[in-house]
Amino acid sequence: MSRLKNIQVTDSIKVYQAKLAAPFAVLGIIIEEDWLTDIEYLSVDTQPLAPQSYLAKEVCRQLQAYLTEPSFRFDLSLHIGGTAHQRRVWQAIQTIPSGKTSSYAEIATQLHSAPRAVGRACGANRIPIIIPCHRVIAKNGGLGGFMNASDGNPLEIKRWLLRHESA
Template structure:
């Protein structure tokens, strides 16, 4: 995978992919992965805005995005961006809003190429945390818990 930046966060190193004009992907890399300074203007903006989000959980991302998904996935990803920081919705609530099934919403969340910026971590199961990044255990859920806890804090 070619990254235009690798940004250190408290929960992972974030591998940032751009096409030179927009953010195209964000991967969670293991802690300790070597950091890479931004290689283009967009990755510099992404790193700057990620730093702002880590300092202030109410920060709203404003980045050019190049998303490649189905029409349905795009609808779900747009709906995710409207869930405010510090808030959550269940897969069922989001499915009702979009007139679809909770499992379909979960699959679209799992296909999200830009987690954190498109906040799929804010979607929970009816009876608990739910999954994250197509996983129901391990490091992905620890990252989801960290992000949710971070967003419950007020900015310093």
């Protein structure tokens, strides 16, 4: 008689509808139904994948437009989950124009929140670039964190995006 318990295994393999090469990473595009749900920063040596749907093609077209012209304004159907606080932070971040930055503290004051809570919401952002959490920096003008990291490749991506936008 087996003593093994029933263990449910979930498939952790992500299905990307496109993988777009960018100078700093390959952008993994995830779409559910008619909504963009995720953009993930994949390793630069990840094999690109041509768009698998009309929406994936449009997401890639708009991301490419941003990579060419940093003031490009996105117009995509986004599926934004998250808590009410996270959604408020993400809405505030979307008002920061290309080439400008705001601090975690400034956004916290605007939303009657705390800088760390704003930072956690930025780290939970599943649609970076389009929800430009890279434009949120430390109060002292330093980079702050990015993608729940305080050093390494995530900060290099943040630096690249800010330089690209000349912030």
